[in-house]
Amino acid sequence: MMSPRTFGAGGVSAINVGRRTLLKGMLGAGALAGLSACGGGDGGGGGGEVTLGSNWSDEVPKKAIADMVKGFSGGGVKVNTIDHNSFQENINNYLQGGPDDVFGWFAGYRMQFFAEQGLIGDISDVWSDIGGGFSDAMKQQSTGADGKQYFVPLYYYPWAIFYRKSLWQEKGYTPPTTMDDLVALSTKMKTDGLNPIAFGDSDGWPAMGTFDYLNLRINGYDFHKELMAGEKPWNSNEVKAVFDAWREILPFHQPDALGRTWQEAAQSLLNKESGMYTIGMFAGQQFPEGPDRDDLDFFTFPEIDPAIGADVVEAPIDGFMMAARPRNEDGAKELLSYLGTAKAEDAYLKSDPNNIGAHDDADKTGYNALQQKGEQLVSGAKSISQFLDRDTRPDFASTVMIPSLQEFIRNPNDVDGLTKSIEDQKKSIFGG
Incomplete structure (x- = not known):
């Protein structure tokens, strides 16, 4: 999962690539x-x-x-x-x-x-x-x-919520364990002049990680797998609850996300302009080796329903x-x-x-603290999901879910219309 750049070696021309045109x-x-x-x-x-x-x-x-x-x-x-x-x-x-x-x-x-x-x-x-x-x-x-x-x-690399330890120590923040805690922390970050949650979705796929974690925390792993397989309706109350929960925390996300790459969002975390970021561990690629990368840490996406817990990890x-x-x-x-x-x-x-x-x-003796913590997170998980665009049909992910999630980011107030549209398109792709 990397951003658009230029074509590389092997005789392929170097051509700058625009997004979704x-x-x-x-x-x-x-x-x-x-x-x-x-x-x-x-x-x-x-x-x-x-x-x-x-x-x-x-x-x-x-x-x-x-x-x-x-x-x-x-x-x-x-x-x-x-x-x-x-x-x-x-x-x-x-x-x-x-x-x-x-x-x-x-x-x-x-x-x-x-x-x-x-x-x-x-x-x-x-x-x-x-x-x-x-x-x-x-x-x-x-x-x-x-x-x-x-x-x-x-x-493999786990998805989690990443942050800079030095910034959090300076501000007195502590990792939230519930969604209420996350909202309270985000509110505090806003008053401190930060973008609470870094966010960039010009590439289409980053928002899938937030959707997946909300769905896994609200509806559980089995529902996630069945939904991705086309066996559950997208216009169900369960899916609407996911978008409703996302709508509540969307104001805490970095604005204008559709015009920002994931790398630019990660750089806002690096520059201490944003307080945290839901992303994969590859975000460390944007942190220079040394003190900056050593300053990167994460916590697991918080619990929403105690009956479901927070022991499912996305690890593509x-x-x-x-x-x-x-x-x-x-x-x-x-x-x-x-x-x-x-x-x-x-x-x-x-x-x-x-x-x-x-x-x-694989030689783990040279693992940095982030790698060691990531391995522990995944090894202790009850279940491991891949990612929305890896757990479902590629045509459904690219032609339906990318534009649908981007439409939600643009207009989060029509969840009924959005989920109906996704379900209608799902039926045409999966059948039934």
Whole structure:
């Protein structure tokens, strides 16, 4: 989850990408077409160079990918980097147009959806080599509905509410444990001249994290999974309660969110203009290494209903998949076998210490305080969700939920109309 930047290495042109415009869509599709030309093919064994499609486009993770690939002792690897959001929004065209041999993607439903359509390759034989290094939960998140493996995990990162310890110490703030406490704290922050909650949703997906946590705290994990699977109505009282709760705290969010990227919102936290921020642990990428990054801390999203509690954590898993018909299948599987090692994860996390290694043997001795706390949060969770746009169909997430949540941010006063619209569109996509 990174912001729009420019297209990266591998012969792809450097083109600035605007947000959610016709021009952007054209550029995104064109760039992916160019990227696809470097990979994909006849599905033969191949040989030589392997192409790796990377959506790690921000400076820190882009360097981490490059450092990790340097440790691969097989053939050459050509990394083709493209802006994260363009990659995500044009993934269907990318997969159908001849993708790279290996490419970055997400675990869980987002992987399973493409596996069922035959758009990604079975790597169960790779898992026979690397499987001993991953927990059963990681293997489950890498497995399709047919019982085969299609994904190699790299890292995960919890979503929580982040803040600067020094600012809170100066102001005498303490982490809230209930929604009432959060409202009281936000009110105090406003009187202190702060934006209580940093917020940037020009990219469309950040608001999903707030929706998910409100839904998980109000309706619970099982309801979340059923809602994402299209099995629960979006115009139900349960969903309306989520939007009603969000409407109550929306005035505490940084204004004009639709014109702000997540990075800009994180920078307002860095600059002590905002008091806290609901975001993933990757927010640390915006904090310079040293005292500023060491000053970053978080608390879990507070409890709303005591009967449900606050022991469900959003912790998306990022990693790699293989094209259904890679040009260099042998090389692709060799690369994936390397990417599924603790050595590869350690190399990545050394350059981007804002995530937690998925491999059981990842070197945790060098973890900073934030990584250690994040690992403890996830390991102690009763249930773990991926993220709205990873727990549901990708077409529903991109064409329905992104514009719907942005419409709610613009006009939070028509919850009935909004939820009816979402439900109507859901039925046309999921059927029934």
